Amino acid sequence: MRYFFIVNPNSGKKKKQRHMIESLEIAAVRLGIKYEIHYTRGTKDGEIYVRNLCRKYSGTDEKLRIYACGGDGTINEVVNGAFGYGNVEIGAIPLGTGNDYIRNYGSAADFLNMEKQLTSDSVFSDLIRYEAEYGNVMTEGYCVNMFNVGFDCNVVDMTSKVKRIPLISGSLAYLISVAVILIRKRGADLSIYYSDGSYVRGKILLLAIANGCYCGGGVKGVPYSKTNDGLMDVSVVKSITRRMFVALFPSYAKGTHMEKAAVRKKDVIKYTKEEQLIIAANRESLRLCIDGEITTQKKAKFSIVHNAFKFIVPERSKT
Numbered sequence: 585m586r587y588f589f590i591v592n593p594n595s596g597k598k599k600k601q602r603h604m605i606e607s608l609e610i611a612a613v614r615l616g617i618k619y620e621i622h623y624t625r626g627t628k629d630g631e632i633y634v635r636n637l638c639r640k641y642s643g644t645d646e647k648l649r650i651y652a653c654g655g656d657g658t659i660n661e662v663v664n665g666a667f668g669y670g671n672v673e674i675g676a677i678p679l680g681t682g683n684d685y686i687r688n689y690g691s692a693a694d695f696l697n698m699e700k701q702l703t704s705d706s707v708f709s710d711l712i713r714y715e716a717e718y719g720n721v722m723t724e725g726y727c728v729n730m731f732n733v734g735f736d737c738n739v740v741d742m743t744s745k746v747k748r749i750p751l752i753s754g755s756l757a758y759l760i761s762v763a764v765i766l767i768r769k770r771g772a773d774l775s776i777y778y779s780d781g782s783y784v785r786g787k788i789l790l791l792a793i794a795n796g797c798y799c800g801g802g803v804k805g806v807p808y809s810k811t812n813d814g815l816m817d818v819s820v821v822k823s824i825t826r827r828m829f830v831a832l833f834p835s836y837a838k839g840t841h842m843e844k845a846a847v848r849k850k851d852v853i854k855y856t857k858e859e860q861l862i863i864a865a866n867r868e869s870l871r872l873c874i875d876g877e878i879t880t881q882k883k884a885k886f887s888i889v890h891n892a893f894k895f896i897v898p899e900r901s902k903t
């Protein structure tokens with residue numbers, strides 16, 4: 585078995601990163617394990633590095649464990665680089681701001697325990713494949729956690745700006761951004777085509793197409809998602825009043841919003857499980873957030889890839 589750590593130096597706090605490297609060194613010595621670290625140099629570097637690594641060892645008996653050290657964007661790059669290689673297990677060390685994907689499996693403390701990371705087993709996880717187009721540009725790839733359009737995507741965009749302000753932590757930046765986007769009340773104008781022939785067309789507050797439940801650093805917006813059920817959860821929150829959204833937000837954050845009588849009675853959320861989905865901008869373009877990274881698209885097609893990769897899940901701590 586070979587162990588590789590892909591560290592995004594731009595993700596999260598430096599102190600946490602240093603602490604993780606020290607813990608890794610101690611755990612590896614204790615277990616007699618050798619490993620290599622690659623520090624990413626910019627967008628897509630992690631994906632390219634991992635793809636080359638997988639190519640190098642494909643067709644050999646060597647098994648690889650590749651750990652994404654950063655946030656969901658780093659996991660996304662590692663998974664895209666390793667897609668299709670059966671001898672690879674992927675781990676995630678939560679050093680990012682939101683770290684939403686790992687929340688589906690356990691606590692950050694478990695995922696930061698390097699000894700457990702090196703020794704625990706992996707489980708299969710699905711991925712969502714996308715093919716998107718904007719003008720003449722076509723993009724394709726795989727999403728690990730979630731696509732967001734509308735409110736959530738605008739919040740991600742704003743959060744990345746606000747968290748650059750000194751003394752503002754990731755969660756405070758998120759709350760400030762929610763407030764700002766709420767005042768501006770920016771959603772999206774698009775068409776959503778379901779595989780049973782039904783559709784939603786017009787202005788909505790937000791759309792989430794999800795493999796996992798969480799976005800925005802722990803907001804359980806898509807509460808029934810399962811990372812290995814062979815389906816993606818699609819949640820459309822229709823255009824609602826600011827007042828109703830403020831009233832709904834605490835339960836939306838906790839993931840209990842689907843049980844609210846107001847939601848059920850007024851039919852404000854369409855929540856389904858799908859194998860495929862198509863969305864298209866009603867105007868020139870739409871902003872599609874893919875695992876926390878914002879892109880501009882005209883149209884996008886999504887399909888689930890069941891049991892697409894093996895994800896290392898550190899054994900839960902006994903309390």
Ligand SMILES: Nc1ncnc2c1ncn2[C@@H]1O[C@H](COP(=O)(O)OP(=O)(O)OP(=O)(O)O)[C@@H](O)[C@H]1O
Pocket residue numbers: 592593594595596624625626627628629654655656657658659661679680681682683684875876877
């Ligand atoms: N050396 C680098 N300099 C600048 N950006 C980088 C570098 N290496 C990777 N990146 C980019 O940083 C982006 C954000 O990374 P990531 O999502 O891991 O962190 P985060 O935004 O802090 O965490 P989260 O998504 O969990 O909130 C990724 O899109 C990745 O391509």
